[in-house]
Amino acid sequence: MMKLRNQNCLRLLLYCLMTFQLLTNAVAATDTTTDVVKVGCLYPLIGPGGLYGRDSVAAIKIALDDLKNSTQYDYPTLEVLLGDTRSKSLRAVHIARGFIKDDNVDFLCGVVSSKIALEVTEVAKENEVFFIGTDHASPRLIDEMLHPYYFRVSNGTRQSMQAGAKYIKQNYSHKPNLKIAFIGPDYDYGYQAWEDLRFFLKKEKVPFEIVGEYWPKLFETDYSIYVHELNASQPDIVVNGHWGQDFVTFIKQAKPLGLFDNANIMNFDAGGNYATLVAMGDDMPIGLVLSARHHVNWPETEKNRHFVETFRERVGRYPSYAAEGAYAGIIAIAESVRLASNKNDKDQIRHNLENLVVNLPEDPAGFSSHMDPVSHQILQVQAIGKTVLNNEYKPAKVLLGDWFIHFPSKQLPAVSN
Amino acid sequence: MLTAVAIAVDGLGFAAWLFLSSVGLTLIYGVMRILNIAHGGFYALGAYSSAWAIGLYTQTGSTIALTYLIIPLAALAVGVIAGLLIERGILRFMYGRDEVLMVLVTYAIFLILEDVTKLIWGTGSMVAYQPAYFLGTIEIFGIPYTIYKLCLVGLAIVVGAVLWWGLNRTRIGKLLLVVIEDREISRALGINVTLFFTVTFVIGVTLGALGGAVTAPQISVVPGIGAEIIVMAFAVIVIGGMGSIGGAIIGAIFVGFARALSVHLYPPAELFSIYLVMAVVLAFKPYGLFSLAEGRKI
Numbered sequence: 191m192m193k194l195r196n197q198n199c200l201r202l203l204l205y206c207l208m209t210f211q212l213l214t215n216a217v218a219a220t221d222t223t224t225d226v227v228k229v230g231c232l233y234p235l236i237g238p239g240g241l242y243g244r245d246s247v248a249a250i251k252i253a254l255d256d257l258k259n260s261t262q263y264d265y266p267t268l269e270v271l272l273g274d275t276r277s278k279s280l281r282a283v284h285i286a287r288g289f290i291k292d293d294n295v296d297f298l299c300g301v302v303s304s305k306i307a308l309e310v311t312e313v314a315k316e317n318e319v320f321f322i323g324t325d326h327a328s329p330r331l332i333d334e335m336l337h338p339y340y341f342r343v344s345n346g347t348r349q350s351m352q353a354g355a356k357y358i359k360q361n362y363s364h365k366p367n368l369k370i371a372f373i374g375p376d377y378d379y380g381y382q383a384w385e386d387l388r389f390f391l392k393k394e395k396v397p398f399e400i401v402g403e404y405w406p407k408l409f410e411t412d413y414s415i416y417v418h419e420l421n422a423s424q425p426d427i428v429v430n431g432h433w434g435q436d437f438v439t440f441i442k443q444a445k446p447l448g449l450f451d452n453a454n455i456m457n458f459d460a461g462g463n464y465a466t467l468v469a470m471g472d473d474m475p476i477g478l479v480l481s482a483r484h485h486v487n488w489p490e491t492e493k494n495r496h497f498v499e500t501f502r503e504r505v506g507r508y509p510s511y512a513a514e515g516a517y518a519g520i521i522a523i524a525e526s527v528r529l530a531s532n533k534n535d536k537d538q539i540r541h542n543l544e545n546l547v548v549n550l551p552e553d554p555a556g557f558s559s560h561m562d563p564v565s566h567q568i569l570q571v572q573a574i575g576k577t578v579l580n581n582e583y584k585p586a587k588v589l590l591g592d593w594f595i596h597f598p599s600k601q602l603p604a605v606s607n
Numbered sequence: 608m609l610t611a612v613a614i615a616v617d618g619l620g621f622a623a624w625l626f627l628s629s630v631g632l633t634l635i636y637g638v639m640r641i642l643n644i645a646h647g648g649f650y651a652l653g654a655y656s657s658a659w660a661i662g663l664y665t666q667t668g669s670t671i672a673l674t675y676l677i678i679p680l681a682a683l684a685v686g687v688i689a690g691l692l693i694e695r696g697i698l699r700f701m702y703g704r705d706e707v708l709m710v711l712v713t714y715a716i717f718l719i720l721e722d723v724t725k726l727i728w729g730t731g732s733m734v735a736y737q738p739a740y741f742l743g744t745i746e747i748f749g750i751p752y753t754i755y756k757l758c759l760v761g762l763a764i765v766v767g768a769v770l771w772w773g774l775n776r777t778r779i780g781k782l783l784l785v786v787i788e789d790r791e792i793s794r795a796l797g798i799n800v801t802l803f804f805t806v807t808f809v810i811g812v813t814l815g816a817l818g819g820a821v822t823a824p825q826i827s828v829v830p831g832i833g834a835e836i837i838v839m840a841f842a843v844i845v846i847g848g849m850g851s852i853g854g855a856i857i858g859a860i861f862v863g864f865a866r867a868l869s870v871h872l873y874p875p876a877e878l879f880s881i882y883l884v885m886a887v888v889l890a891f892k893p894y895g896l897f898s899l900a901e902g903r904k905i
Contacts, residue, residue: 236730237830404874411826411835414756415617419871421750422609435732439827442736446744448751 226269227533229523230289231300231516232282232310235274239302239434241465242325246300246516247272248505252497253520265524266533271295275306282306286313296533297322299519302512304328304379314339320539324519325512327459327483329382329605332565339536341543341566343522343559344483344515347383347431347459348605353572353596354458355390357479358427360594363396371402371420371453373413373440374431380405383431383459389605401425409436417444421452428453433460438469441478450475457481462575465510467586474577474588481574484514485590486583488573489554497551498583508583518550518559518568554595562602569598612748614867620756622863623763624822629840630766630855631814637787637850638807640706644713645693646815647837648720652689653816654832655728657681657823661735671741674824678738682820686813689720694808702804717833725830732827739824759821763859766814770852783807787850842881846888848895857896861888 231250233243250270257265271293273285282301289295290313298314299322301307307326314321315337323331323342327350332342362368372387374380384403391398401423404416417440420428428449432440437457444450455478460466462480486498486508497517501509526542527533544563552570553559559570575590583589632646660681661674693716701712742754774780786793786803793800818836826832843862847854861884869880876883888896 240730402874404870405877407878409829409831411829411832412822414753414825415621415867415870418613418617418750418752419610419874422613422871435827435829439732439734442734442827443825446740446751446753448744 225533226267227297227523227527228269228271228293228295229297229299229520230271230273230286230293230295231519232273232275232285232298232306233300233516234277234302235272237277239277242302242434242510242512243274243300245465245501245505245510245513246302246324248501249497249509249513249515249517250520252500252504253517253524257521257524263528266527268520268524270520275301277303277306279306279309283309283313286310287317290317290319295319296527297523299523300324300516301326304331304382305377307331308335308378311335311337311340318536320523320536320543322519322523324515325483326379327383328379329386330378332567332602336566338540341522341546341561341568343518343568344511345570345572346567347379348386348602349567349570349572349598350459350481350483351383351386352390352603353481353574353594354387354429354456355394355396356596357456357458357574357594358391358398359394359396362427365426366397368396368398368427369401369423369425370398370427370429371400371404371423371425372429372431373402373404373406373416373420375408375410375433375436376405377408379433380431384429386605387429387458390603393603406436411439413440413443414447417447417449420444420449421447425453428455430455430457430461431459432457433463434466435469437461437466441470441475442473445473445475450478454479458572458574459483460511462590463511464508464583464586467577467588467590468507470588471585472587476577476579476588478577479574480577480590481572482511483570484509484511484552485573485575487580487589487591488575488593489552491551491553491555493549493553494551508586514551518548521548521550522546522568557597565602567602569600569602571598572596609748609750610871613750614864614871616747616750616752616757617871618860618864618867619760620752620863621866622859623760624818625839625843625863626763626856626859627759627766627821628815628818628836629843629859630770630852631811631818632840633844633847633850633852633855634770634814635808635811636844637852638783639702639804641698641709641713642706642849643811644710644837645716645720646713646811646840647833647835648717648724649685649689649812649815649833650819650836650840651724651833652685652720653682653819654823654826654828655724655733655819656685656816657820658733658735658828659728661737661824662733665735665737671737674738674741678820678823679817682817683813685816685820686809689816690809690812691805693812694805698808699801699804702801717837721830721833724833730830732829733823734827735824737824753825755824762821766817767852767856774852839881842885845895846885848892848898851895851897854895854897 233246235243275282297320302325304326320339327346329348372384458481462482464486526539529542530538546561549558574594576592577588578591580589635643657678660677739755744751843858847858865880865884869876
């Protein structure tokens with residue numbers, strides 16, 4: 191544990207240095223060009239979501255270098271400013287307002303938590319500044335909260351749950367009286383995930399019975415009481431809507447209580463995150479059905495290998511999925527401005543974002559991520575896998591394999607229960 | 608049937624945890640009339656020190672059985688060091704002041720302790736499941752429970768019994784009851800009230816740290832666990848009657864079973880149920896179920 195703590199200190203120091211380097215690079219760029227695109231990014235750098243934020247910062251640096259080294263296009267110069275939200279809404283709103291009023295940013299980007307993103311998107315709307323969502327996943331941002339200045343460049347829970355419903359249909363449609371229980375965090379993200387999954391299961395005509403819905407608070411530390419009830423309600427499938435440390439805690443506590451012997455555990459949105467697999471170590475059960483918005487070992491394309499290995503070389507470990515979301519955000523901003531004649535032509539930039547097509551590390555061969563112009567949600571492939579022993583990407587001892595690949599529909603499906 | 612069993616076992620387990628985590632708070636209030644918000648900080652210090660010590664020890668590859676000794680020792684170390692430092696260094700200068708001021712002082716101490724834990728152990732999570740895994744599980748009507756959790760029920764009973772025996776069957780305990788009853792009379796009788804305050808505070812802090820230390824093997828120890836427990840602990844002692852150890856037992860049982868009932872029967876009401884119980888109790892007994900009668904001094 192001492193070792194872990196020292197590693198954390200070293201990592202924090204590394205990220206501080208990287209942030210400093212990022213800022214100094216940006217300042218240097220400001221001196222040499224008058225048409226710099228300013229991007230204010232909001233991530234938690236400490237606390238429960240801190241790893242995602244720190245990974246995002248590292249990925250932003252990779253994206254800036256890739257843009258700079260691009261021989262295909264002459265991308266605009268981006269100046270990236272970073273704000274540490276510490277996973278607090280008020281602080282995030284304060285930083286976002288500062289970016290807009292004091293730093294005159296052209297874009298806001300980032301935000302890990304959907305709860306915070308719902309606050310920041312209001313600021314973006316009020317000030318008519320583009321907000322490129324890179325990691326949060328709540329469908330509310332692309333439904334009732336959607337405005338002309340918000341775009342999301344990573345799959346949301348709606349897409350994860352659509353893929354999850356297809357997975358359940360393919361593997362369980364033969365089973366009579368399919369019993370499903372859901373456990374997820376007690377906030378918007380959890381509720382939306384469950385609502386979407388139920389909608390898509392009905393749409394796929396999968397007959398199922400709900401035997402329980404449980405809502406532990408975000409960052410719960412003791413799930414045993416919920417696991418006891420899950421065992422008592424005897425579901426065939428437990429769909430888990432947790433992410434990050436919450437999912438790790440849930441799995442570690444559920445394992446000795448025999449939940450995995452009695453039911454199939456599935457997490458279609460964030461459970462397969464590389465950081466989660468590392469945190470689980472030897473304790474990760476084999477055969478869990480998980481997914482994430484990016485995988486270190488899928489797709490096996492040159493672009494993904496480049497991203498994953500560059501990240502490892504620079505940071506000393508492999509990236510969590512949040513990193514690829516941040517990478518996508520910077521690429522999307524650069525691409526939309528490149529195609530516009532002027533960085534201040536917001537209508538043109540919006541048009542470019544609405545019709546955005548970019549090839550990202552998570553795209554399999556022959557597929558490119560593309561924006562749904564109606565919902566402002568990027569459409570990407572969702573790969574669902576089972577946990578298998580694999581130590582090719584150490585220190586993780588278990589990775590996902592035996593993939594189920596879900597290609598997106600042409601337009602994001604609307605959900606109405 | 609399964610659900611009824613789960614409610615009974617989970618309710619008992621949760622009540623035991625609540626009692627262990629809140630009994631120090633009610634003891635300190637009973638003797639010193641200090642509403643000790645810093646109690647959450649001591650709970651967190653206990654949890655962190657326990658998880659940290661277990662982690663260090665298990666890295667040596669030695670037998671897990673010794674961790675059951677490490678856990679109370681970690682709590683004792685926190686209780687003695689932090690308890691003495693805070694009581695002798697800060698609180699003794701505040702005795703006799705308004706109770707509201709003491710709330711503010713202990714709240715400030717709580718905030719400092721929150722940052723101290725972050726400075727010492729960082730902002731990441733710590734896990735030390737080895738002691739909980741080591742004992743394995745037991746099936747009760749087909750539902751597996753960790754034996755460690757059931758042991759905590761036993762520990763809560765032992766702590767409650769020792770406190771009862773100490774207060775009612777020993778000379779020091781009887782003197783303490785006199786101090787609880789009336790400080791001024793105690794002083795007039797020659798009782799060293801200040802010494803009793805110091806000892807009581809250290810015991811209360813140790814109990815708070817013990818609550819955290821024994822909980823650590825079951826949870827992810829993360830920043831903020833102190834704030835979480837202080838709210839629950841206040842609910843428990845307010846229901847039971849502030850300053851009453853018997854009240855803390857009853858309050859813990861009420862809250863524990865309210866939570867278990869809601870999780871198993873109607874999960875969306877989980878948080879609400881705890882405060883509903885508190886509101887109902889206070890509506891009929893504004894000073895809690897077992898509040899000590901206070902004479903009006905003119």
